[in-house]
Amino acid sequence: MIESGDPSGPAARRWRGVLDRIERLGDALPDPVFIFLGCIALLMAVSVIAATAGWSAINPVTGARLEAQSLLSAANLAKLLVDMPETMTRFPPLGLVLVVMLGAAVAERSGLFGALLGGAVRKLPQRVLTPAVFLLGVMSHHASDAAYVVLIPLAALIYAEAGRHPLAGVAIAYAGISGAFAGNLIPGQFDVLILGITAPAAQLIDPSFEMNPLGNWWFTLAIGTLFTPIAWWITDKVVEPRLGPWRADEAASAAPGVSFEVLGEPQRRGLRRAGVAALLIVALFAALTLWPGFSPLIDTAAHGPKRMTPFYSALIAAFMLLFLTTGWAYGAATGAVRSHRDIVAMMGQGMRDMAPYLVLAFFAAHFVAMFAWSNLGPVMAVNGADLLRGIGLPKPLLLVSLLFMSSILDLVIGSASAKWSAMAPVVVPMLMLLGISPEMTTAAYRMGDSIFNIVTPLASNFPLVLIICQRWRPKFGVGSMIALMLPYTLGFMAGGVLLVLTWVSLHLPVGPGAPGTYAPPPLKAAVAAPATVR
Numbered sequence: 001m002i003e004s005g006d007p008s009g010p011a012a013r014r015w016r017g018v019l020d021r022i023e024r025l026g027d028a029l030p031d032p033v034f035i036f037l038g039c040i041a042l043l044m045a046v047s048v049i050a051a052t053a054g055w056s057a058i059n060p061v062t063g064a065r066l067e068a069q070s071l072l073s074a075a076n077l078a079k080l081l082v083d084m085p086e087t088m089t090r091f092p093p094l095g096l097v098l099v100v101m102l103g104a105a106v107a108e109r110s111g112l113f114g115a116l117l118g119g120a121v122r123k124l125p126q127r128v129l130t131p132a133v134f135l136l137g138v139m140s141h142h143a144s145d146a147a148y149v150v151l152i153p154l155a156a157l158i159y160a161e162a163g164r165h166p167l168a169g170v171a172i173a174y175a176g177i178s179g180a181f182a183g184n185l186i187p188g189q190f191d192v193l194i195l196g197i198t199a200p201a202a203q204l205i206d207p208s209f210e211m212n213p214l215g216n217w218w219f220t221l222a223i224g225t226l227f228t229p230i231a232w233w234i235t236d237k238v239v240e241p242r243l244g245p246w247r248a249d250e251a252a253s254a255a256p257g258v259s260f261e262v263l264g265e266p267q268r269r270g271l272r273r274a275g276v277a278a279l280l281i282v283a284l285f286a287a288l289t290l291w292p293g294f295s296p297l298i299d300t301a302a303h304g305p306k307r308m309t310p311f312y313s314a315l316i317a318a319f320m321l322l323f324l325t326t327g328w329a330y331g332a333a334t335g336a337v338r339s340h341r342d343i344v345a346m347m348g349q350g351m352r353d354m355a356p357y358l359v360l361a362f363f364a365a366h367f368v369a370m371f372a373w374s375n376l377g378p379v380m381a382v383n384g385a386d387l388l389r390g391i392g393l394p395k396p397l398l399l400v401s402l403l404f405m406s407s408i409l410d411l412v413i414g415s416a417s418a419k420w421s422a423m424a425p426v427v428v429p430m431l432m433l434l435g436i437s438p439e440m441t442t443a444a445y446r447m448g449d450s451i452f453n454i455v456t457p458l459a460s461n462f463p464l465v466l467i468i469c470q471r472w473r474p475k476f477g478v479g480s481m482i483a484l485m486l487p488y489t490l491g492f493m494a495g496g497v498l499l500v501l502t503w504v505s506l507h508l509p510v511g512p513g514a515p516g517t518y519a520p521p522p523l524k525a526a527v528a529a530p531a532t533v534r
Contacts, residue, residue, distance in 0.1 A: 028479070032360055032457060032463055032466065033359060033360060035457055036360070036363035036364055036366075036367050036458075037363060040367050040370060043071065043367065043370055043371060043374065043376075044071040044072060046374075047068060047070050047071040047072075047374040047376065048072055050068035050070075050376060051068045051069055051070035051073075052070070054067070055068040055379060056068065056379060057379045057383050057386075066375060066378050066382065067375060067379070068374060068375055068376055068379055069373060069374050069375045070374075071370055071373060071374055076370075076373050076374075079373060080366075087365055087366055087369045088361065090365070090369070091361055091364065091365030091368065091369075091460070094358075094361050094365065096149070097148075097149050097354070097357065098354065099317070100149045100150060100316060100319050100320050100323070101350050101351070101353075101354055102320055102324065102347050102350065102351075103319065103320035103321060103322065103327070104149065104150070104153070104319075104320075104323045104350065105346050105347050105350020105353075106323060106331070106343055106346045106347060106350075107323040107324070107326060108153075108327070108350070109327075109336070109346040109350070110327040110330050110331030110334070110336045110337055110346065111267070111270075111330065111334060111336055112271075112274055112326055112327045112330040112331070113154065113157055115267045115270065115271060116271065116274075126162060129158070129162060129164070130172055130231070130232045130235045130236055131228050131229075131231075131232045133151075133155050133158065133169065133172050133173055133176065134172050134175065134176040134228055134231045135176065135185075135224070136155075136173070137151060137155075137172070137173045137174070137175065137176020138177075138180050138183055138184060138224045138228075139184070139185060140177055148177060148178075148461045148465065149464065150319055151173050152173045152177070152465060152468055153468055154173075155169035155170060155172065156169040156170050156468065156472060157169070159246075160246065160472075163246065164240065164246060165240055165244070165245075166472045167243055167469055167473065167476075167484065168235055168239055168240040168243055170468060170469055170472075170484075171235065171239050171485060171488070172231060172235045174465050174485065175231050175234075175235075175454060175485065175492075176231065178450065178453040178459070178461065179231075179450060179451070179453055179454040179485070179488045179489065179492050180223060180224065180227045180492065181416075181449070181453060182220065182223050182447045182449065182496070183220050183221075183222075183450075184221070184224060185221060185224050187213060187214055187216070187217050187220070190416075191213055191214070191215075191216060191220070192213045192309075194416065194420060194446060195213060195215050195216065195439070195442060196211055197420050197424050198211070198420075198424055198438045198439070198441070198442045199438075200425075201424040201425045201426075201428035201429060201438070202428050202429070202438040205428075205429045205433065206432070209438065212439065212511065212512075212513055212514050214511045214513070214514070215442070215510060215511040215513075215514035216442060216443050216446065216510055216511050216514070217510075218508070218509055218510060218511050218512075219443040219499070219503065219510045219511065220446075222499055223495075223496070223499065226495050226498075226499065227491075227495055230491045230495050231488060231491070231492075234487045234488055234491050238487045239484065239487060239488075266334045266335065267334060269333045269334075270329070270330035270331070270332075270333035270334045272333075273329040273330065273333045274327070274329045274330040275326075276329065277325040277326045277328070277329040278325075280325070281318065281321050281322045281325055281326075285297065285314070285318050288314075289311050296310070297310045297311040297314050298310065298311065324343075327346075328343055353471075354467075356467050356470075357463060357464055357467045360463035361463065364458075364460060364463055367458070368460065377419070380409065386426060387405075395431075395435065395436055395504055396501050396504045396505055398431070398434070398436075399431075399436065399440070399441070399444040399500050399504055400444075400497055400500055400501065402427060402431075402441065402444050402448065403445070403448035403496060403497065403500055406419065406423075406444075406446075406447075406448030406449045407449070407451045407452050407493070408452075410448070410450075410451070410452045410453065410456065411452055411456045411458065416446070416449045416450075420442075420445060420449075424445075427441060427445075428441050428442075432518050435517055435518055435519070436504070436516070436517065437510065437514065437516055437518040438518070439511060439514040439516070440504065440510050440517075443510050444500050447496040447499065447500060448496070450492070451489055451492055451493050451496060452489060454485040454488060454489060455482050455486055455489050457478055457482075462481070465481070469481060469484075503516055504516060
């Protein structure tokens with residue numbers, strides 16, 4: 001269990017006592033592999049019951065009936081057994097984790113990470129370390145899932161080098177990447193994806209509606225701005241005191257290649273060569289993006305931010321090559337790398353460290369795939385949206401209800417786009433007819449979708465972050481992870497509800513050219529548009 005620091009008062013003692021009980025309860029659970037096995041067994045039973053009972057919903061866009069499918073049907077059993085290898089290899093985080101780790105293993109074991117972070121931390125004022133890491137996490141949303149395998153391990157190293165607890169670094173980075181996933185300072189590819197799902201749903205009511213890729217910018221910017229002090233206070237006043245003191249001598253087994261000594265001339269020379277290698281990689285990707293007449297990382301057929309989609313997707317390869325080349329250059333200068341065989345050995349050691357994650361990924365991949373086969377996700381989303389329609393709450397409370405529904409569904413359906421694809425055709429037209437803009441509805445959904453990301457073991461990247469924590473504290477379990485991140489969830493939930501209520505009550509614009517309110521068309525037009533779809 002996490003060692004709590006000295007309590008500073010009765011309220012602090014009570015709060016830490018609650019977290020300690022949550023941790024003990026969570027750690028009493030079986031190994032995460034068997035948690036996934038239990039969830040798969042439960043899912044199979046629910047799918048059989050749902051299919052037998054005829055649980056279904058009507059797709060509001062196509063009019064087709066969505067029916068729950070039994071996982072014990074002949075087709076699904078065949079898919080489970082025949083496609084088992086493909087089910088694992090298609091698990092979204094798996095490929096990018098392994099690709100990035102090939103390069104990161106070289107950069108870590110050559111000593112580059114330790115030298116680079118040590119120099120940076122010595123120049124960074126301690127008082128701004130927490131908000132700086134959190135904002136990096138928020139900005140890393142453009143890097144998609146690559147942020148989990150890049151920023152979170154680096155944040156742990158940064159905190160360890162600064163003499164602070166590395167698990168606090170994991171916590172603040174994870175909170176920025178996943179807990180504040182609804183926020184960002186600059187719009188990116190996820191804005192295009194999620195608002196692209198909103199557009200056809202809005203066109204059921206208003207055929208002239210066009211997708212605005214900046215339609216959530218002011219709201220997501222406000223999330224990043226508000227959540228930063230919240231996460232800062234939670235980390236420094238709640239999470240880190242509970243973790244207790246950190247001893248730098250514990251880093252040797254957790255972070256190979258990390259040195260806490262002052263850099264000598266070989267290390268400084270290695271950093272200079274690594275800098276040159278980094279510039280070459282940056283120049284390569286800049287050329288592949290900006291070279292006139294030859295830009296394979298630009299989608300010339302797309303418009304606006306969508307043009308950058310290939311570039312964002314290529315960041316996985318960019319990180320791998322960046323870590324590989326800079327680690328090699330640094331190691332060659334310091335003597336850590338004497339031949340290409342050392343590079344291959346470092347990569348192999350990195351893959352060996354990923355073995356526990358590979359075991360977890362196998363079972364996590366099958367749970368995610370089987371949930372999709374059961375068709376329970378879209379049926380739950382559509383029926384849940386219909387439930388919101390019948391509540392009859394005022395606009396602010398209706399959006400807060402949408403936020404909480406999105407949060408609850410997030411516990412079992414990890415994909416934000418999958419949930420929104422099923423919910424948007426119902427809730428977007430419904431709220432448009434109540435005077436709420438499609439952009440405001442999307443913003444409320446996004447806020448709810450990110451709140452529980454960091455405390456549900458069923459999240460696709462939760463096992464990876466747990467493995468990273470266990471490198472620093474081997475007995476760190478699921479309960480420890482939930483207790484570590486729960487304060488951020490509660491803080492972000494309060495902040496998210498406050499933002500939604502403020503936005504709707506004050507009729508603030510959600511983004512450039514995206515008001516929070518919507519003027520419904522005359523009733524005849526509002527009814528006619530959906531009718532043509534059916």
